[in-house]
Each structure stands twice: as C-alpha cells, then as structure tokens.
Amino acid sequence: MTDGRAPRALVLIHDPDAGERVVRQLRDLGHDVATTEGDPPGLVVAVAGPGTAAAAVTRLRRGRDDRRWPAAVVLLVLAPQALGEVPAADLRGVVDELVVRPVVPAELALRIALARGRLDGAPPADEVVRLGGLELDLALYDARLDGRPLALTHREYELLRFLVAHPGRVFSREALLEHVWGYDDFGRTRTVDVHVRRLRAKLGPDFAARIVTIRSVGYRFDG
Structure with missing residues (x-):
C-alpha cells in the first residue's frame, strides 16, 4: 500500500527533449x-519517440523480468507518431499505463494514481469533479454544466480541468502553456488567450466569470 x-521515480529517457x-x-x-x-x-x-518505442518497451520488459522494480508502477510515454511501432500485445504485463504526448501534468498524476490503485487493489477513486453545476468526468473526458453537455475540444477540456484543479491560484500564460499544452515554446502564448476566450463562450456568462484575467500576467480560476 502507498503512504500517500x-x-x-525512475525516468528512462529514449527521447531527450521530451x-x-x-x-x-x-x-x-x-x-x-x-x-x-x-x-x-x-x-x-x-x-x-519515433524510432525508439520498441527499444523502450524492451528495456521495460527486461526490468520486469529481472524484478528490478517489483513494486513499481510502469508508465510508457510515447509521441503520437510512435504509437504504431509497438503492438498492443507487447505492452501487456509490461506497461501499466500508456500516455500519449504532449504530456499534461494533471493527466500524468491521474494515470499514476489509477495504476497505483489497481496495483494496491484499492477501489477506483472518484473520477468526477463537481463544482457547482459543473461536472468533469476525468475518465470519459466529458464536461457538463447544469446537466447540459459542453462541446469542448480536447485542449479546452484540459485547460478547464487544470484551472478547476487549482482554484484561486494565478497562472501565467507561459505556465499554462507548459502545464496544459506541454510546450516550452513561449512564443505561443497567444494561443492561451484564444482558448480561454472560446472556453468562456461555451461556459456562458455566469460560469465564465470565474475565469479571471490578471492583467499582464495570466489567469485565475475562482472556485
């Protein structure tokens, strides 16, 4: 069992930048x-990444076979272009969770927790976040407001999920790019403003007001 x-963590790097x-x-x-x-x-x-997925899985399998990590949760983080390089059958018994880049810290934390829970035999954690009339189903990537489905894009959903998970905290545009998009190219900060504007429009005026613009800095979610 885990103590909380x-x-x-041991990170096996087969793609240096990622x-x-x-x-x-x-x-x-x-x-x-x-x-x-x-x-x-x-x-x-x-x-x-592309061209290194098979080598990464082989390395993980050897670690499992040699029992070097008998109690460890094992994650494989792949670039989308590398998904076809390793058959699903080769992952069974080797990898507990597969994460496709760009990596979002909130998803990384969730995948680790889910895999840990399965390994410990614990019941699954509540994967629905509720805040007022807003419901986010973390397993199904579903968002509803007052029971009404929100037609969010994947990135809009991730942005909302991240903000809701950190109420009252101010995040710069650069921080949101890194945490939600997985980018460290800070020349793209304009994309954050575009997604916030679209997200507010879909949430409607009452709930959208909770996403507060902090002038010259970024955004804060008022929970």
Missing part, C-alpha cells in the same frame, strides 16, 4: 526523480 507520498520535460513535470508533482538506476523506484516512466 509521491513515490521515487524526457527532460517529463522529469520537470514529475518533480513539480512532488516526485524524487532519477534518470539512472539506484534505489528501487516506486514509479518507472519510459519516454520514447
């Missing part, structure tokens, strides 16, 4: 992160 603390981003995100989530093997980890994350 973020487990020590791997370093995942390392930063895991540290932000409270994990002690290593990129070389040492003390037994509670979490193993392999990060791969």
